[in-house]
Amino acid sequence: MTPMTDSFASLWASRLRQNQGIRSLMEDLGQVTGHPDEILLGGGNPAHIPEAEEIFATCFQTLANDPNLTALLGDYQAPIGNDRFRSLAAEYLSPHLGAKLTKDNIAFFNGSQNAYSYLLNIHSGKMADGSFKKILFPIVPEYIGYADQTIEADTFLANAPDVIPTGNHRFRYGFNKENFDLSNIGCVVMSRPTNPTGNIFPIEDIQWIEERTQKKSIPLLIDLAYGNPFPNLIATEEPIHYAEGRTLSLSFSKIGLPGVRLGIIISNPDTIETLSSYAAVGNLAVGNLGVYMMEILFRKNILPDLAKNVLRPFYEKKLELAISIFESEFKKSGVEYEIHDPLGGFFLWIRFPNLSISNHKLYHLCKDKRLFIVSGHYFFPGLNSDFSHTKECIRLTYCRKEEELARGAHILAKIVASHQAKSK
Template identity: 40%
Template sequence: MKLSRFGARITGQSGISDLMDDLGDALANKPEMIMMGGGNPGHIPEVSKCFQRLLQDLANDAELAHSTVGVYDQPAGDQSFRQKLAAYLSGQLDQEIDASQIVVTNGTQTSLFMLFNLFAGPGEDNVNRKILLPMLPEYIGYADTGIDPALFHSLAPKVEPTSAHRFRYRPDFEELSTLDDIGAVCVSRPGNPTGNIISTPDLEELDEFAKSWGVPLIIDGAYGLPFPNLIYRDSKVYFSDNTILTLSLSKLGLPAVRTGIVVAPKAIAKRLATMNAIMSLAPASLGQALMSPLLEGGKLDALCAQHVRPHYLAKRDALLEAADRHFQAHGVDYEIHEPDGAMFLWIHFPSLRISSQALYEMLREREVLVVSGHYFFFGTSEPGLHSDRCIRVTYSQNSDKVLAGIEIIAKTVAEFA
């Protein structure tokens, strides 16, 4: 078999494929495995019942059912859905959003693949531009999305202690001032893997850098505002005329419908719709059909505020308490990034004597699945010490198992610190 360079690279080993393979193997063959690795949303009964009712309503409406599964949407997504979403977002973003600024994709992973390759790589002017990730660690799923293999320029963060056993990452703006040949700037908010919510002043400063380079600021809001609102401290959605906001239905409880949303300037949205047509003909319709009734009358905001956010906040608080208790009981040297959002704890073990990958392998043998921190440091030759002494743990799954898992993690780290 003769492969292209891109074909060989994208079908080879990667962090995101390793993660998904491990999750699939554990689900299929290891029922006792404590799943603290992936980002699959938890089961929230009230949310499941809501979507069951919407599915039933859809199935009982012959015309709606046919338009949902029997007809291609426009490449940008269903016009009616985008109009309803534009009206909803206009209220959330405090500015007028038009349906022509919205493109529906087959998941945020697809959204970011298109955006990254739209703006980075060899340009028409022969300049090889990169996607700037201004604050590592960043989402594992970005790492291998580039058609060009060297797609990212990533910067190590500033590390700021906030209290006993807690810290926060911030962008190093002095480093940004030395850069050029940037095609776009991207941050996840809340951060994956850290749960960090980059502050509005820091976003504004990043946006100013982006404007000075003539490039957009991409905000990956898969866990954030305005939905699913996995935000645990005061924060507002950030959007400017230079911003591209990506959203997802996955963390609402619909990961399998593979629906991503991009809100962007009209010229960019038009290009993304063209890419959609080439790659997929049209985006899948089911997620749009299920979401559409929730966009009116405050239903979506109520679902998030009353059920989705409280569910994960309670799980976060329980895991934080257990982590502090078990780590301290076993004499573990540890720091946890301030978990302001999402569904993860990012834990740094300063005195760990083995690599984070070796720790991951040891924990897997003990039937606890986490993610090694080194996967989240890419696009740089100087990732810093945190890259090999951190793990990401997910608290979205069964609470009893997650709390048992953190005790196993504490005991295991104590053996190697």
């Protein structure tokens, strides 16, 4: 393919063509060869959990046998979903999100990633009044997939978090209130649980932020891809409710349906209306499969039990296993390490102090051994100050089989040990 020359690429295209984290991560997922030595601890695929897969397969078969299949395959939805599905979602989600929702609060997208690429551009860049607004992350590291979604450059802003030691080889990032500044901010964004760290933003800190955002009518976007009401991987932390001033996003991906591509946005009617215009232009319509599957899952009220009895116990057990496997390999090889308290989601965020190589180089050395991880440097969009963690941390998924985790831990520990100066 002939490379695009500068005169044929917009500034946005030129930025996109620089190697972004999300592209590298998703391409790693797509370039898997199936080689038996491959160890896939990189991407955000959920685990294959047989009990969940059986439920989804039954749901799929019901649709395949339905005389309405012709509509599913042969008709477009409205841009953000037909009213029937939006009303159903509003009614179903109302008690789960502690609010009286109507269809005017609901928009469906082809994955929540797809929704964010619109939301972030609605709330940032050059505004109708001529001002320039940025997107503030109250805490970084934050989800790799937000970076590069805005058409305009230089739209992200973040402060380094507080680093709070929480125990032997453990720490947690805390929200640094001191440098919180809403000047020229168009929206505040957080994922809860946070991808990549597994942190769960405390409700009191959210209230503190909202006391300030609400005075300035700045929307707070809370990404619940791993949160409540499904898959609800929030351990004992409090769930998030919908309230005026908030835009919430839910995803079907982390319950086990990433291939279906369904994201649900809950927001005020004005934002939903704008999203509908965006969706018509960019997508024409949301895909049918996700909303049809949602109809079955919501009408039969399947997801609360699935989350409680299948997903949460599965991920909690996997987490315990993964921690014991990684810690035992790190100890065997004399690796210095710190793990972020894994409160929710399904990733481990690990810091290796005193590394003589960057985390990006570590990623490449692991990849040479067919071990896929994600370098942590991608997860700090908008951070302009020095923070050693940007170069010292990696993200791992623990959704894989025990023997794969064990091989991965062994390789990672060996590589890190050979590039780490001992502090003692």
